[in-house]
Amino acid sequence: MRLVVATCSVDYAGRLSAHLPLAPRVLMLKADGSILVHSDGGSYKPLNWMSPPATFEASEPDEEQRSVGVTEVWTVKHKKTGDSLIVSVHEVHADSSHELGVDPGLVKDGVEAHLQVLLAEQIERLGDGYELWRREYMTAIGPVDILARDAGGATVAVEIKRRGEIDGVEQLTRYLELLNRDPRIAPVTGVFAAQEIKPQARTLAEDRGIRCVVLDYDEMRGIDSGHARLF
């Protein structure tokens, strides 16, 4: 990994053509030949980049380039698509290399999956007399997180999200439409359960007769791990 802070301009040609005017930027050169061009702002997406596998080549500027202040030209080419990124380096402010080794990689904890397990165990949180019927009930358009029966024996479809937003309501709505076409389980009502439900999502859900339930993750975990103290 090489980190360079330099005043440079950048040109990319691939799926589209793009140009970055002369300015100071951070250039991250990775071991696989890839390069990222970052400014001091924006999100994690670089201003411009070349993804691996790529070849990196540094060369001397020609006369015309040198006359406008270019001291070095970097040509980065994608090995498969041929996309090219050309960095015209003017002034280098810092340049360092570091040995990082192979990263052990990200571990995703899957809170949504955990919430589903917990709610399946604590289905009474939806109301007295509720009973778990199915988890991950498969339909033609995907699995319904939980199917339950309410105190009266009616079917309830539950969609679980960490953060309840509008697309989650849409998803549940699609499931409800489908499930209600199946005479074996219709009529089905919906419950939208999440740690946090956005006002827009709540409005949409309630407008469609879907009940919203806010789940307290820490409390549910507490009851789960400290199961003994209930007795």
Add this chain to the structure above:
Amino acid sequence: MRLVVATCSVDYAGRLSAHLPLAPRVLMLKADGSILVHSDGGSYKPLNWMSPPATFEASEPDEEQRSVGVTEVWTVKHKKTGDSLIVSVHEVHADSSHELGVDPGLVKDGVEAHLQVLLAEQIERLGDGYELWRREYMTAIGPVDILARDAGGATVAVEIKRRGEIDGVEQLTRYLELLNRDPRIAPVTGVFAAQEIKPQARTLAEDRGIRCVVLDYDEMRGIDSGHARLF
């Protein structure tokens, strides 16, 4: 912009929970409080990150953290969603700050748009007797790049891409279906024009009776700019 190379572990809690085990990594701290955690590989997406606007706070480790080798704890919190990223810094290998200023930003050249202008000017590239009828012809599902008339006066819908892939053929197919329902312009045939057409896209297009035309961008530009020499 602060660049730190450090051996660290990282924990994120937001839409999901994620953990990065202890390893050497590059940490990019931006002026807006955002942070990127990069390894020496992968694409432009960091292993973990916090997007702006965010607050950054460095603090001393507690006894337990210190006992496992943590020398500093960074807490990065998203100002709106409350998502948090915690970096447990063990050993710092490099640490530097740089003043970059505001970046002038990316200029996209829009080769596809230019190709469309050029093809509109040089519509005879599709065949003798072709005449331009409309550009960016608006439909309910989006604008058709070019509508032309062939030598026999029949309508031709043209979809232009820099790289012709399968989704471009699908797009043109949708336009053709729609246009052919309009008795004022039906029947409409399709032309898929691109600098480069992938074999799969060509197969699909031809199977649907769509003609494929490969455009030579440099040649079209040459004819355009050197218009005078034709006379």
Add this chain to the structure above:
DNA sequence: TGTTGGATGTCGTGA
């Protein structure tokens, strides 16, 4: 190896 659907998507644009 191609295909498909999700993403801590991100990013623009128009209402």
Add this chain to the structure above:
DNA sequence: TCACGACGTCCAACA
């Protein structure tokens, strides 16, 4: 500010 669609989407599971 917010919903919608495109993206140099990227990415991983799956056929």
